[in-house]
Amino acid sequence: MNKQLSWKEIKALHQLFKDGQTAMKIAGHPYIKYLIENRYIGFKRGSDKILIANSTFHDKYIEEQLEESYARYYSFLAENELLFSYTSLSEFEIKKLIQLKQSSNIWEELKSNIQAGKESRKGVSNKYFKSAKHIKKGSFLENAVLKVLDIETFPQNENQGFYRVPCKNPKCIILCENIYFLTLSIAPQNNIELWCAGGNNTTPLERLPKIDYPIYYLCDWDFHGLSIYERIYSIIENVTDKKSSIHLITPNGKKEGIEQTSNNHRSLWNSKSQLSGLKKSLYQQDQIELIQQLVRNNEWIEEESNDFLEIIPQTNL
Known part of the structure; x- marks a missing residue:
């Protein structure tokens, strides 16, 4: 199940693992309810405030790699002076x-x-x-x-930047909705130049005088992400000096339930409208079938879940 834990729950589960009990108020969280219902943990006899670990919890905790997550997050928060009793951050x-x-x-x-x-x-x-x-x-x-x-404050305006990761011998451009793949070295190593404006921030694309290489688009496959793609498609079509129209990359990432990821994901399909109201002409047949499947199952595919190496062949490199 998608746990969607916060630092509070992660810390409490660590207490259960190390000390066998915790007084932290976490019983309302869906994952904690799951652990209680399956008798990995339970309330101490005579108390509705103290949770104790049952004999099966140790193996469950190790199996789900919760100790590795705790150690990693604790180290990061401590190193960056973010570790307080009131630290309120989700795992996401x-x-x-x-x-x-x-x-x-x-x-x-x-x-x-x-x-x-x-x-x-x-x-x-x-x-x-x-x-x-x-x-x-x-x-x-x-x-x-x-x-x-390591800065003191954000500026008062709402400007949004445009980022590029160039390479020595680019063969194509992949425009990403989110910035994750720009943080990796895999694209430049494969002669791909990466761009990121950031989802709805399409203004920088409207100012492009030319596009020197074939351009592709990688995004979240949900209604919001694909709606942005359609807007960007129109913008790129208006760039006179370009090597190609923008090509939408078919994802290979993991399908996730929208309801299960709703804390960090707010884009909903419109199941009452054909193809959720998207423009059928802008998609290949296999992409249409994938969208229909996602709408039918109320699922989406996060951009970051894609295997970038498997995406590269779509760029015809």
Whole structure:
């Protein structure tokens, strides 16, 4: 099951593993309810506040690699001075903060753009956390992002940056909806130049004077992601000096239930409209069939779940 744990639940489960009990209030979380219902853990006799570990919990905890996650997150939070009794971050947010910290090739440019007023809270939120509104002003998450980037504040404007990872001998361009693949070295090693504007941030694409190489689009396969693709398709078509129209990459990533990932995913299909209201003419037949399957099963495919090496053949390199 998709646990969607927070640091609070992760810390409490570690207490159960190490000490055999915890007084932290976590029983309302769906994953904790699952552990209780399956008798991995339970309330101490005579108490409705203290959870204790049953004999089967140790193996379950190890099997689900919860100790590795705890150790990794604890180390990261401690090293970045984010470890407090009131630390309020989800596992999704901690993973994104780690990704941000480790993205040395993007980190410097991102920090520089923020300090120059070329990137905003909204832009960072959109590129790293899937939604422009995910980082709330004054929240623990905002302070954590600023700490990781080693800056004091975001600019007051809502500018959003445009990022490129060039390579020596580019054969094509892949425009990504999110910034994840720009943090890896795999694309330049395969003669691919990566671009990222960040989902709805299409304005930089409207200013392109020319596109020197064939261009492809990689995105989340949900209604929101594909709607953005359709808008970008129209924008690229209006660029006169270009090597090709934009080609949509068919994902090979994991299908996930929309309801199970709703905490960090807010895009819904319209099952009452043909192809959820998307423009059928902009998709290949196999892509249409995949969209229909996703709508039917109320699923989506996250961009980051794709195997990038398996995507490369779609670019005809």
